Amino acid sequence: MIFLSKPCFAFSFPHLARIMAEFLTPRNAQVGAKGLDMIASMKKTVWLVVLLLITICVGPLLSGPVAQAGDAAEFRSHGFSADKMGRYFAFEEFGTQDGSGFPFSNIYIVDLQTDKWVPQTPIRILLEDESQPQLAARIQAFQQATPLMEKYGISNSGVMMAASPLNEVSDKAQLEFRQSINPLLSNQLGSYRLQLSNIDVRDLNNCGFQNGRVMGFSLSLTKPNGQSTTLHDESTAPQSRGCPSQYHLIAVFAPNRHREATYAVALVGVFSQGFEGPDLRYIAVPFSF
Structure with missing residues (x-):
């Protein structure tokens, strides 16, 4: 049996998309170059979080149940x-x-x-x-x-x-x-x-x-x-x-x-x-x- 870890239930991927849209979209055209650089850096961080959640949540589903090891003489x-x-x-x-x-x-x-x-x-x-x-x-x-x-x-x-x-x-x-x-x-x-x-x-x-x-x-x-x-x-x-x-x-x-x-x-x-x-x-x- 595969158990998904808590982060998988805490956020859904649409939820993450809404967070990105809400916090990473410039609301003021006058944010300037420094502000755009900061937003770009934040986007990279969020995408890293997304990739980490994919690894944690989807990886076990793709690989199937993990066989228990041991040796049979x-x-x-x-x-x-x-x-x-x-x-x-x-x-x-x-x-x-x-x-x-x-x-x-x-x-x-x-x-x-x-x-x-x-x-x-x-x-x-x-x-x-x-x-x-x-x-x-x-x-x-x-x-x-x-x-x-x-x-x-x-x-x-x-x-x-x-x-x-x-x-x-x-x-x-x-x-x-x-x-x-x-x-x-x-x-x-x-x-x-x-x-x-x-x-x-x-x-x-x-x-x-x-x-x-x-x-x-x-x-x-x-x-x-x-x-x-x-x-x-x-x-x-x-x-x-x-x-x-x-x-x-x-x-x-x-x-x-x-x-x-x-x-x-x-x-x-x-x-x-x-x-x-x-x-x-x-x-x-x-x-x-």
């Missing part, structure tokens, strides 16, 4: 460990930092059994050079992450079971999917449903610009047999999230599509206040089939 799954359950999961978020324009890449390796990052992670790379491409930051992050990926056996690329990318017009609070290698024969198997809720939580980061309102989330999983389980619920948001304002369900990853007991991951998008607007980052929430 992309995500990539780097897969699961090769053990039967797929205990360890690696993923990356990367993009260009708002404000600075610096490329960044963060790689996380999560122990899905304990729901914690493994030691020495996450790996965070920020190239303080806006001329560098995102790929340069990603390469550095991956080089640092490779020894840890080898240590935890991250060699199974895994599969995407469901997805709702940022720009897709869909319900961002729910994802439904099946565990099957043959989708043509899977209707009889029933489906899994993830349900996300945004909830008010205590402000730990002095987010006064949001009127003290900080959002957390809860996440539940309903299995094909109708049994529902709460995967995540919170009364506070970790300080590492900054000032979160909203959450979206983004994707589901698993080691494979077979109907067997494995770990899986729900990727949740976190919107929090950045330097120029809302930034998007990601949280991996583990569950199991």
Whole structure:
């Protein structure tokens, strides 16, 4: 929405024209050369005021609404460990930092059994050079992450079971999917449903610009047999999230599509206040089939 400033309402352009006609037109032919010079100077001043008002009042109307900035990181799954359950999961978020324009890449390796990052992670790379491409930051992050990926056996690329990318017009609070290698024969198997809720939580980061309102989330999983389980619920948001304002369900990853007991991951998008607007980052929430 565009708001016009007070000067736009204080004077209309016909009003200004009347002012010029009233005060800048010589009423006495004998004003002399000095008087004419003064009137010419006053005319220039009034025209400058007119141009300024045009810039203030008409400029926003011509340019349209101003888009709010921020940065939405992309995500990539780097897969699961090769053990039967797929205990360890690696993923990356990367993009260009708002404000600075610096490329960044963060790689996380999560122990899905304990729901914690493994030691020495996450790996965070920020190239303080806006001329560098995102790929340069990603390469550095991956080089640092490779020894840890080898240590935890991250060699199974895994599969995407469901997805709702940022720009897709869909319900961002729910994802439904099946565990099957043959989708043509899977209707009889029933489906899994993830349900996300945004909830008010205590402000730990002095987010006064949001009127003290900080959002957390809860996440539940309903299995094909109708049994529902709460995967995540919170009364506070970790300080590492900054000032979160909203959450979206983004994707589901698993080691494979077979109907067997494995770990899986729900990727949740976190919107929090950045330097120029809302930034998007990601949280991996583990569950199991």
